[in-house]
Structures are given as C-alpha cells and as structure tokens.
Amino acid sequence: MMGYADPNQVGSGLRQRLYSRAFIIGDIxxxxxxxxxxxxxxxxxxxxxxxxxxxxxxxxxxxxxxxxQNNIAVTGTxxxxxxxxxxxxxxxxxxxKGFDKQSYQAIVDGALLSIRRAHRSLRPGYLSIxxxxxxxxxxxxxxxxxxxxxxxxxxxxxxxxxKSMTLLTFKNAKNGKDLGVLTWFPVHGTSMxxxxxxISGDNKGVAARLFEKDIERSGLAxxxxxxxxxxxxxxxTSPNVLGAYCEDGSGEQCSFEDSTCNGTKLCHGxxxxxxxxxxxASSCFEIGRxxxxxxxxxxxxxxxxxxxxxxxxxxxxxxxxxxxxFTFQLPNGTFAATCPAALGYSFAAGxxxxxxxxxxxxxxxxxxxxxxxxxxxxxxxxxxSELQKLCHSPKPILLDVGEIDNPYLWTPNIVxxxxxxxxxxxxxVSPGEATTMAGRRWKDAIASSASLAxxxxxxxxxxxxxxxxxxxxxxxxxxxxxxxxxxxxxxxYGPHTLNAYINLTTHYLPYLSSRPPAFSLPPGPSPPxxxxxxxxxxxxxVFDRTPFFKSFGDVISDIDNVCHPGQTVSVTxxxxxPRNDLRLEQTYASVEKQDGNxxxxxxxxxxxxSLVFEWKRISTMLGTSEVKITWEIEPDLDVxxxxxxxxxGASKTPLTGHVVQFEGVSGTFLVQ
Numbered sequence: 172m173m174g175y176a177d178p179n180q181v182g183s184g185l186r187q188r189l190y191s192r193a194f195i196i197g198d199i200x201x202x203x204x205x206x207x208x209x210x211x212x213x214x215x216x217x218x219x220x221x222x223x224x225x226x227x228x229x230x231x232x233x234x235x236x237x238x239x240q241n242n243i244a245v246t247g248t249x250x251x252x253x254x255x256x257x258x259x260x261x262x263x264x265x266x267x268k269g270f271d272k273q274s275y276q277a278i279v280d281g282a283l284l285s286i287r288r289a290h291r292s293l294r295p296g297y298l299s300i301x302x303x304x305x306x307x308x309x310x311x312x313x314x315x316x317x318x319x320x321x322x323x324x325x326x327x328x329x330x331x332x333x334k335s336m337t338l339l340t341f342k343n344a345k346n347g348k349d350l351g352v353l354t355w356f357p358v359h360g361t362s363m364x365x366x367x368x369x370i371s372g373d374n375k376g377v378a379a380r381l382f383e384k385d386i387e388r389s390g391l392a393x394x395x396x397x398x399x400x401x402x403x404x405x406x407x408t409s410p411n412v413l414g415a416y417c418e419d420g421s422g423e424q425c426s427f428e429d430s431t432c433n434g435t436k437l438c439h440g441x442x443x444x445x446x447x448x449x450x451x452a453s454s455c456f457e458i459g460r461x462x463x464x465x466x467x468x469x470x471x472x473x474x475x476x477x478x479x480x481x482x483x484x485x486x487x488x489x490x491x492x493x494x495x496x497f498t499f500q501l502p503n504g505t506f507a508a509t510c511p512a513a514l515g516y517s518f519a520a521g522x523x524x525x526x527x528x529x530x531x532x533x534x535x536x537x538x539x540x541x542x543x544x545x546x547x548x549x550x551x552x553x554x555x556s557e558l559q560k561l562c563h564s565p566k567p568i569l570l571d572v573g574e575i576d577n578p579y580l581w582t583p584n585i586v587x588x589x590x591x592x593x594x595x596x597x598x599x600v601s602p603g604e605a606t607t608m609a610g611r612r613w614k615d616a617i618a619s620s621a622s623l624a625x626x627x628x629x630x631x632x633x634x635x636x637x638x639x640x641x642x643x644x645x646x647x648x649x650x651x652x653x654x655x656x657x658x659x660x661x662x663x664y665g666p667h668t669l670n671a672y673i674n675l676t677t678h679y680l681p682y683l684s685s686r687p688p689a690f691s692l693p694p695g696p697s698p699p700x701x702x703x704x705x706x707x708x709x710x711x712x713v714f715d716r717t718p719f720f721k722s723f724g725d726v727i728s729d730i731d732n733v734c735h736p737g738q739t740v741s742v743t744x745x746x747x748x749p750r751n752d753l754r755l756e757q758t759y760a761s762v763e764k765q766d767g768n769x770x771x772x773x774x775x776x777x778x779x780x781s782l783v784f785e786w787k788r789i790s791t792m793l794g795t796s797e798v799k800i801t802w803e804i805e806p807d808l809d810v811x812x813x814x815x816x817x818x819x820g821a822s823k824t825p826l827t828g829h830v831v832q833f834e835g836v837s838g839t840f841l842v843q
C-alpha cells in the first residue's frame with residue numbers, strides 16, 4: 172500500500188472503493204480556454220499517471236485534444252490507505268516491491284473515464300464560492316516547528332492550522348440545479364492506521380461519498396452530482412485531533428520537541444475513537460463526517476452567503492522547472508538557490524501519524540543523533556558532496572536521492588509549476604505537501620501579485636490544491652526547515668524550496684491575465700517517464716483452486732436468520748484472488764433487499780463504508796482462498812426487510828490462465 176512506506180502493509184481487501192472525480196471549467200466564448208481539475212483517491216498526483224492521462228486523451232480523438240500538458244491538474248486526496256506500486260520514481264516504489272502496471276492502469280483509466288464524463292456533461296453554468304470554519308477535523312502535528320515561524324506572522328491567524336474550508340459550487344444555468352461541489356480543506360489522509368490493510372479513500376473519501384449520497388437522496392441536484400474533497404496546505408496537519416500520546420503504558424503526551432517517549436518511538440496520534448480496535452476505521456469515518464457536515468452546512472447557505480465567481484475568463488498555465496540548481500532573487504534583493512533533492516535523517520523518523528523505524532527521531536538537525544551505521548549505509552548509496560551538504564544545511568543528509576539515477580531516478584528534480592484561474596478564483600497547484608504556514612505565504616504572495624498587476628476586477632480568492640502532478644514530498648518554510656522535524660527533513664530541494672515555488676508562480680502569473688504576454692510560456696525540461704523501465708518484484712496471480720468438493724462462491728459460514736440494526740454480520744465464501752478482475756465500475760460485494768414482488772435490488776455495494784470486503788489466501792501451494800464480506804448494519808436502517816449478501820468474483824484456471832467469472836450468495840436474513 173502507499174503512504175506509510177511499510178512493506179508489510181499489504182492490501183487484503185476493500186473498505187471503500189476509490190474514485191477519480193473530474194471538474195472541467197471553460198470559457199464559453201473561447202472553448203480552448205479551459206482546465207481540468209482532477210481529485211483522485213490516491214496518495215498524490217504523479218508524473219507517470221499524468222503522462223498516461225495525457226496520452227489517453229490524445230488517443231480519444233481530436234475532441235479531447237483541448238486537454239493537455241497546460242491545463243490538466245492531477246491532485247490526490249493524500250489517502251494513506253490506497254494501493255501502491257504506481258508512482259514514477261524509485262524511492263516510493265521500494266516499499267511496494269516496485270511498479271505494478273495493473274494498479275497504474277486502473278488509476279489512469281479511472282481518471283480518463285471521469286474526464287470523458289465531465290466533458291460530455293459540459294453545459295453553461297454559474298460558479299459560486301464560499302467558506303466555513305471546521306474547528307474539529309485537524310490539528311498541527313509539528314507545532315514545535317510551526318512555532319519557529321515569526322511571532323508577528325503567527326499572530327495574524329487564529330489557529331496553527333487552517334480551519335477554513337473553501338467550497339465551489341457548479342450550477343446548471345438552464346435549470347438552476349447544481350452539478351457538483353469542489354472543496355479545499357487541509358487534513359492528512361492518515362485516519363486509517365499503519366496496521367490497516369483495507370483499501371479506502373480515508374477521511375476525504377468518506378466525506379465525498381457522504382455528500383454525494385446525501386444530495387442523491389434529496390433529489391435537488393443533477394443526477395450525476397459530483398463532490399470533490401481536495402487537499403490544501405496539508406503538510407503539518409493531522410486528523411488525530413486528540414493529540415499524540417505515548418504507547419508505553421505511561422499515558423503521557425509525547426515529547427513536544429521530537430515526538431518521542433522516554434527515548435523510544437512509542438508515540439502515536441489519537442483520532443476521535445482511538446480506543447476502538449478497528450485500524451482507525453471509526454475515527455476515519457468521524458473525521459470524514461465532520462468535513463461532510465461542514466461542507467453540507469456551507470452548501471445549504473450558499474444562496475444567501477456566497478460570492479459569485481465573476482467574469483468569463485478561464486486561464487491555465489503549466490511549465491516544468493529543474494529544481495536541482497535554480498538560482499533566483501529573493502524579495503529582499505539577495506540571491507538564493509535550490510539543491511538536488513535530498514532527504515534528512517528525520518525523514519526516516521516518520522510522524523505521530525505513522526512513526527518510522529529504527530532509532531531515527533524528529534527535530535534532528537546539524538549532526539544527526541542516530542546510530543553512525545546509518546551514515547555508512549547512506550554513503551554506500553551516494554555520499555553527498557560538500558557542496559550538497561552546504562546547500563541543504565542544516566539538514567543532515569540521509570538519502571542523497573536527487574543525485575542517484577541508478578537504475579533510474581529515485582525522486583524528481585524536475586517539478587511542475589501550475590496555476591489555474593476562473594474569474595477572481597486563483598488555484599495554486601502544488602506538487603508537494605505545503606505546511607500550514609508555507610501554504611499561507613504562497614497564497615498571500617499570489618494574492619498580492621494579482622492585486623499589484625490588477626489581474627482580477629474583484630478581490631482575488633486564492634486556494635492551494637495538492638499534492639499534484641508529481642510528488643515532491645514536503646514544502647516547509649525556511650524557519651520550519653531549520654528545526655528539521657519530519658516536514659523539514661522531507662523538503663527535498665533545501666531551505667529555499669518554498670521561496671523558489673513562490674518566485675516562479677508569481678513570475679508566471681501574468682499568463683493568467685486576459686491579455687497574457689505575447690511570447691508563449693516555455694514548456695521547460697520534460698521529466699522522465701519510467702513506466703517501461705520500472706522494476707517490479709510483484710508476483711502475478713498464478714492460479715486459483717477450490718478445496719475438495721467445493722465450488723467458487725460456495726458459502727463456508729453464513730449469517731443468522733434474524734439480525735438487528737447496529738449489528739455486524741459476516742458471510743464467508745470460497746473465493747479467488749481479486750486481482751484477477753478489479754471490477755472497475757462494478758463491485759465485489761453487494762447487499763440486496765427483496766422487494767414485494769420477490770425480486771432483488773442492490774442497496775449497498777463496496778463503495779459504501781458499511782460493507783467490507785476481505786480476501787485471504789488459505790494455501791499458496793494449492794491456490795485456495797476465502798472471501799469474507801461484512802455488513803455493519805446501520806443503526807438507522809429501516810427494519811422489516813429481507814436481505815442477502817452477494818459476492819462477485821473471478822478465478823484464474825490452472826494451465827490455461829483463463830479468468831472465469833462466478834458469484835456467491837448468502838442465505839436470506841431478516842433485519843428487525
């Protein structure tokens with residue numbers, strides 16, 4: 172799986188199906204002026220995925236040639252509970268045993284399908300924007316580093332994380348019905364814990380599903396209403412809102428400076444329902460529900476308390492820039508430079524959301540306080556030069572990843588610079604996880620530059636979305652960088668990384684005006700596409716078999732005849748490897764309810780949080796496996812119905828390798 176960098180976190184099932192949600196905004200009078208904003212239920216956007224999407228759009232024909240490098244933003248919700256093995260660079264591939272084309276292609280195909288659907292549903296409409304504070308859905312997990320920012324700067328804000336959610340509504344001009352909403356709010360997708368092995372979109376996946384289902388029930392919006400819950404300046408935020416505590420039996424809070432517990436790494440953040448032994452599922456649902464509740468309350472008030480996005484101007488810009496050695500002038504007149512990518516010792520320490528291994532700790536600058544063996548190990552991979560050490564100082568370099576290209580690049584040095592505009596709304600598309608204060612500075616710089624250039628007739632509204640397009644880890648402020656907690660150690664291009672992004676985006680901002688510069692924005696150096704040379708040690712499915720005297724889909728253990736709301740019920744089937752068929756746009760499991768005429772209709776599927784699909788290999792040698800489907804019956808479910816659970820599977824036959832579809836059905840049961 173992708174997020175916690177734990178090779179032992181191997182997916183075993185599905186808590187909630189993942190989605191791509193596409194939003195297209197265009198100028199009616201200039202059809203070529205449009206952009207696509209994608210929200211994927213993935214850890215981040217990615218170079219290879221973006222290449223695949225752009226190539227796929229070319230292959231769809233000339234109708235889709237309007238979309239390309241310049242106007243497609245690929246953002247991820249930053250879920251740490253999604254599949255791994257689909258990213259372009261080697262470092263994130265290592266803990267997932269390389270690259271898996273099946274996972275990669277599923278993401279690309281889902282993104283393309285969402286773009287096609289959005290494109291086909293294009294129509295004249297209106298946009299409105301509003302905001303609401305959500306007080307109880309995020310905290311700052313690196314407060315010690317945040318407090319290193321200037322006191323007068325911190326005094327401008329009420330909180331050490333951004334509590335404001337920004338919401339954009341899409342309204343059909345013809346019938347006044349809403350087509351969708353797109354929100355920005357910063358909270359890490361780490362509600363599901365590192366011991367979880369069920370795929371989900373984490374808290375933002377929950378929020379999106381709750382919003383879409385609620386709107387569907389209301390019947391007040393268009394049939395294909397889409398709710399996107401995009402990330403914002405997420406870097407130092409956490410959904411573990413009760414704080415970080417020691418798990419050594421003391422019950423004490425972790426060390427404020429380095430998040431340790433009496434010298435150990437037994438420190439972990441606590442979500443709202445941390446006492447429940449469910450791998451974080453209850454806390455995840457609650458943090459998602461809180462985002463949904465805030466977004467829904469704001470949505471309900473948009474007719475009276477929102478700002479119309481004014482003007483028909485739609486613009487986008489994109490270029491690539493090499494951050495391995497970019498020299499630029501700071502606002503004070505001095506010069507600064509970025510460095511080839513490198514990760515510090517505190518990168519390996521992890522965070523309170525997911526502690527790292529061994530003896531690494533956060534707040535580790537200068538001479539690292541770790542076993543000297545790690546310095547030797549680091550040198551075996553690539554010993555940083557004195558110039559590289561000086562450029563990254565005070566970060567002690569653990570992995571000089573930007574200068575390792577064997578067998579191919581470990582991390583990006585070429586980054587995406589992208590901005591989007593519709594009316595007075597400006598969207599900063601960030602390739603990295605900007606911390607709270609880094610995001611604030613970046614947005615303020617864009618707003619100030621837009622004002623000075625009279626870019627918009629109205630006061631500009633600036634939002635930041637990401638991590639997008641290619642994953643460049645973190646973007647901390649220079650003051651936070653000096654502290655060298657996890658976020659600073661993971662800021663790839665040295666202490667001036669944030670200022671470099673600000674410099675380039677403000678410099679290129681005039682390209683978003685109604686009269687952009689006469690000369691075209693240069694595309695910049697293209698990053699590599701590594702999908703055809705990426706390593707893979709992931710074994711494919713060899714075959715599936717059933718136990719003696721059994722067939723695929725047979726029930727092994729069934730559900731009681733009578734169940735009750737609030738109860739959890741399970742059925743186990745003779746199963747097969749779910750990788751034989753990902754069942755895209757379909758489901759592995761469903762709850763069906765019997766109608767009065769005796770027919771069955773699906774009322775839950777694997778997109779619903781309450782229906783859990785789990786697969787277990789019983790014998791690798793024999794190829795046998797079992798599937799367990801669990802329904803957490805909602806407490807508010809209407810009683811009196813007759814139900815059954817259905818399993819949809821596909822087996823791979825020995826010798827021929829043919830994939831054969833099958834189904835399994837539980838016995839019927841009454842919910843009363």
